[in-house]
Amino acid sequence: xxxxxxxxxxxxxxxxxxxxxxxxxxxxxxxxxxxxxxxxxxxxxxxxxxxxxxxxxxxxxxxxxxxxxxxxxxxxxxxxxxxxxxxxxxxxxxxxxxxxxxxxxxxxxxx
Amino acid sequence: xxxxxxxxxxxxxxxxxxxxxxxxxxxxxxxxxxxxxxxxxxxxxxxxxxxxxxxxxxxxxxxxxxxxxxxxxxxxxxxxxxxxxxxxxxxxxxxxxxxxxxxxxxxxxxxxxxxx
Numbered sequence: 138x139x140x141x142x143x144x145x146x147x148x149x150x151x152x153x154x155x156x157x158x159x160x161x162x163x164x165x166x167x168x169x170x171x172x173x174x175x176x177x178x179x180x181x182x183x184x185x186x187x188x189x190x191x192x193x194x195x196x197x198x199x200x201x202x203x204x205x206x207x208x209x210x211x212x213x214x215x216x217x218x219x220x221x222x223x224x225x226x227x228x229x230x231x232x233x234x235x236x237x238x239x240x241x242x243x244x245x246x247x248x
Numbered sequence: 249x250x251x252x253x254x255x256x257x258x259x260x261x262x263x264x265x266x267x268x269x270x271x272x273x274x275x276x277x278x279x280x281x282x283x284x285x286x287x288x289x290x291x292x293x294x295x296x297x298x299x300x301x302x303x304x305x306x307x308x309x310x311x312x313x314x315x316x317x318x319x320x321x322x323x324x325x326x327x328x329x330x331x332x333x334x335x336x337x338x339x340x341x342x343x344x345x346x347x348x349x350x351x352x353x354x355x356x357x358x359x360x361x362x363x364x
Binding site for chain 1: 252
């Protein structure tokens with residue numbers, strides 16, 4: 138499974154756009170990139186998944202360059218409730234559904 | 249609402265006393281997972297079921313066992329809990345992937361285990 142590297146923590150003010158970049162240099166051809174969000178004392182929650190280029194949903198955007206060795210989760214206009222840990226994961230169903238969560242990025246949003 | 253339910257939310261056990269954590273789902277997903285998450289750490293996959301096929305992660309201690317009697321229920325048995333097993337235990341489900349696509353995992357709220 139491809140290993141991922143993310144910043145340990147990030148700070149932002151309310152209303153700003155936050156971009157969290159994840160490195161996955163040894164991503165395999167079949168691997169998808171998935172991001173989860175976790176609040177304290179809760180289970181992780183799926184945010185977005187992509188394979189290449191750009192994916193957007195009602196919560197976030199995911200930018201993946203052509204070489205796919207990194208990806209960037211973009212959260213538009215964050216609010217205090219976006220304070221959470223964000224995990225980047227890389228994998229595919231052919232690997233047996235194993236999901237290895239990296240260390241994650243702890244995002245703190247302040248007024 | 250369809251969901252993943254974990255009981256109990258908080259469990260206290262004594263060192264060495266067997267404990268069972270339960271998970272149920274109303275999503276009718278065929279893949280179920282158990283994760284261990286220690287304080288300030290990322291979730292660590294212990295094992296997963298693809299239907300009734302059990303898949304153990306290589307570094308999951310033998311002290312941890314699991315049962316899946318039917319699609320809806322999955323149990324985590326810790327045969328002889330040690331102090332180091334105190335953690336949040338998360339159950340998750342997903343549909344099988346479509347080709348290489350890994351389907352979204354739906355997590356339960358977790359069971360926080362304390363070992364005295």
